[in-house]
Amino acid sequence: MTTETPQKGKILLLATLSGGYRGADMVGQGHMDYPPNTYILPVMSSAIFPPKFYIDAFEKGFDAITVMYSGTDSPYKGESEKTAEIINETYEKMKELNLDLRRLRLAAICTVCVRPFLEEVQRAESLLEEIGPLPRPLAKQGVAANVN
Amino acid sequence: MPEEIVNTQAQNPKEDEPRIGVYVCNCGGNIGDVVKCEHVARTLERLPNVVVSRDNMFMCSDPGQKMIADDIKEKGVNRVVIGACSIFLHEQTFRRTLERAGLNPYLYYHIGLREQVSWVHHGTPKEATEKSIRMMAAGIAKARNMKPLEPVRLPAHRQALVIGGGVAGLRSALDLARRGLKVTLVEKSHYLGGHMAQWERVFPTNEEARPLLKRLIDQVLAEPNITIHTGAEVIGAKGYVGNYNVTIRQTPRGVRETFPNEQEAIDVCPIKRRKRFDFGLSTSKAIYRTYTGCVPESLVIDWETCTKCGECVKVAPEGMINLDEEAQEFTVDVGAVVLATGFQPYEPFYGEMGWKEFPEVITLPQLHRLLDDEGPTQGKFWWNGHPVKNVAIIHCVGSRQVEGVHRAQPDGNVNNYCSRVCCTASLSMASLIRQKAPDAKIYEVFEDIRAYGRGHEDYYTRASKNNVTFLRYFAEEIPEVRRADEKAEHPLLVKVRDHLTWGEEIEIPVDLVVLSVGMMPNPVQDLMEIFKVTPGSDRFLLEVHPKLRPVETAVNGVVLAGTAQGPMNIQESCAAASAAASKVSALIEQAKVELEPYVARVDPDKCQGSGECVKVCPQEEAIELKTFSENGNTFQRAVVTPANCNGCGVCVSACPNRAIDVQGWRLDEYEAMVSAIAADIPAWEGAA
């Protein structure tokens, strides 16, 4: 993976504390390199974010978002299903805004998922290399704001 | 239901204005060699609400922690953001630092600059530094919005309910009581001790079961903290961990206490019934004593067969027997529940290896009764009025079943599990038979001999030395039991293809066949519904984790003891029961339960009572709509029961009015963080 990082755009990684966030720590403990345009935020539950949150994040300056949730390892009943449901709803909003759906991804990352974590980062990096950062504002004024 | 004693959101401190302290750790170069920590600290200094911004070689060291504490006390810092190693390493350390300095420990946010920045971006120090600034800025943005939190603290009854008076329930109750907790012990039957009272002896110590049990029961009776209800069942419960209100229904015993002319009362009873305690091998009257020395000791009426003819009342002392007593219902308040509901022996179906088809086929539990001095033959190894000369013990009846080979249970599943105790139990019975009938031919017909425990293997070796014949079969070829010719010396033949010799088909003539039946859980559907616990695919109650948390259930405050969770021998049941007591003690010993504050909270000003949160909530009784009235208007608002909420946050995204959030991880905090990361950082431009 290249470490020469022309800023291709920003990648937001929402990683569950019971899954992907620990996986990211494992990657660090292994001193494995990945580009620094990646911003990892820990989340207790991946199900709290409504579609508007993702659209807003794109509007604010993120060009790709990967939700690293716990999948079947989730400690919360219903978290994974709800997260998947929200992501699907968000895809509908993204279509309305003419956004490439590949910019938002849901991936199950476990606490020791070193390779899958790096693969997800690589996937987002390659995507941005291919389609570039988002032009902003996303669409004509007001559209994003109406998204719930 | 008790009131919450502390609101989960603490009172705001006097200083409402956030005064943020920012600390960047070098980690002895682990971070500092890549990230220019000083530069990060200087840049962040310029952000609004930041009062101090420092870098340090080791924030986690005592001097590092003291620096934070001093800033809290001297500079009025009321929010702390630390960039250091992983959140999992030192979050607790720094929380305690805040607490010691008098600040709410939840007013702190941790950014992992080592595992997630310096260690993964060592080739790009400039970008790593910029990333650190952005991540720290996100932390600062979150800190501005942070509110002090308190763990959910609920008062708890320092009292536990133990359901089941077998050896596991007794053992749990004893440990809890000795720990200083009050215990209510509920037993469905009219005597204590469960199945253990029915066994002739126990392995691997070869002790007689009932004296051993009696010693345990005596210790339980000596505990003033334990209240025992026999003939009692739990019929309902409300509440949650720390605060259960449980309804118990107790059927009357009919007999007040022991009295001198008991035998006379028994003799006049005209009813004969099969004695369940002897697994139907003997009969008793409808007024009977379960066994000599049982606890409680007095006689008991079997209401199923009693016709209330009143003959016994006439001969017994005045008021001693009351046939018209009603069942009683009462409630107890407890903080936690131990399910020690035990097992039942597998009941073969008609014709399974001759069961019920031939009277000479019995089960291992029946053999225990047969060899018991107080049993139907007073301990003689006789059957049908004759000494037993040849006996075959067939293993794995009702255990290790194979789909397609064995008949399924009513739920459609076969018992594909090992029942764990039957191998050694069978071997120990073989050794007892050898004592009672030195010349008997004993056959053990088995798949694998699982004498796994301490001292178990000795029974196996001893059996071989004792002339016990071992015949091995494969699960796919179940042994057959059939009637021998009328003239034959032994009434039954057991046909088995023996894999220890040459795979020969052998027919062994026997007087008695003993089916070494496995364990099935006692049917406790009602209790599962009451306490919301679930069974596994083997129908035994399900633990949280079969490896690491074997006695806890998914319901906080409900634990498992003994064979309710899976097949176990007495020693294992006692260990599990003690472990269950340990969990309960830890939970309610302090008379309060403390839960993480990361639970949903409704903003009553924003809530419009849409009920979306209630619809999506996957937890039981965590959120509900309540009707309020104010100035003559009635309206509905969502109300969270923090004890039942696990903070999954499904409601947050569902709320159309953004009126609900998971405390500590609020949506507006995330929005602020996302904005902060995306924002320009002008100070970086032109820096070295």
Place this chain on the structure above:
Amino acid sequence: MSTNQIKVDALVVGGGISGMQTALDLGDQGYKVAVVERKSSIGGKMIDLSKVFPTLDCCSCITTPKMSATAHHDNITLLTYSEIESINRDGNGFKVQATKKPRYVREDDCTGCRSCELVCPLEVSEDEHEFGRTSHRVVYVPFSTAVPQKALVDLDHCLFCGKCIQACPSDAIDFTQQPEPVEIETRSIVLATGFETTPINAKKEYGAGKLRNVISGMMMERLLAPTGPYGRVLRPSDGKMPASIAYVQCAGSRDQTLGVPYCSRVCCMYAIKQAMLLSGALPLAEITIYYMDIRTFGKGYEQFYQNAKAMGVEFLKGKVARITEDENQNPIVRVELIDEFGKTRVTERQHDLVVLSVGLLPGGNPQPKFGVPVGEDGFVQVPDYNVFPAVTSQPGIFVTGAAAGPMDIVDSIMMAGAAASSAASYLEAGNGSRKEAQRQPERSVEYA
């Protein structure tokens, strides 16, 4: 109070899974606990394992949180790299003398950053954690998930070049460190001294440890672990990927010639687990398990065994008489087989790699130091075995885990709860209970 004097309610001897769980169960109930661990990290044997049966959870992933919970618990004091020297009864309690062995690294200052390790010029072969299959520097953090994450110096191999001293950012290296006596005043003791496995050279019929491609079950655990030496399964003699692997069950258990008549209880399941993991790691490899009885008795174990059979693992009933090797160092197993038609025949089969399912031996004899007698099997004697499984014949001394006989993880966890409960009962019955004063007023309990 200086760190050299510790006053606790319970002292747990041994920081493996059972010791940690006992400490947590007691600590959670409000008792002060000290854990003394001989090695430089807690975690015991469990942290060496690859995955656990029957859930196939990654072992590090489920052990490390327990280790960290133990280390960070308010009521638990951890003494690693320490030995118990002597115990003396003192009134209702005990005075225990322990020694903290010198790490030559000041624990309070070391941050586990491993800068020292990077500059240390000398590697020594690792025998504790990797069974000689890998090496570590002279100054090293024991392993990546060790608790505490603190370096120590292997002084026997040190060249005293001083590079680590220069490299250490927190000035933690200290070659002048001496063994440090620690006095622990405790009201009760829990023995969690665990087990050892049968040495690989115990049985001369199985090559007495001289056959290079005959390894023990524990070595296979390391080969299969994600943190293991090669990151994959290779056989020792030539680094070849084995195409045929055999397990020899009861290699050190149920064997009178070794003086171990008992069943070690875990070997059937760990062999089956490894067989399953191997069929994942080496999909083309043929795996055979030679056994006397398959003892998969625990919850979910029988189903696990049936799954392994369905996956194609070959189970052959028969006692392995001898293992030799051919000119290519391929092990040859001589076995008396009982086939599915019940025919018994002696046969020799060649494999690439043989794993001895070694048994469990007592982790040490507690009699001399603790006055606790052991049974004929060498494990701690438990007088009221059935009803009080964690109570030894010495008042105030309890036992948990494999110190009380071979036991798997879940049974060790149950025993830990039992030991904690029994110790708590003992502490509450004791005179001058310090807990009494702190206790909350009792709520009145109302009966309807």
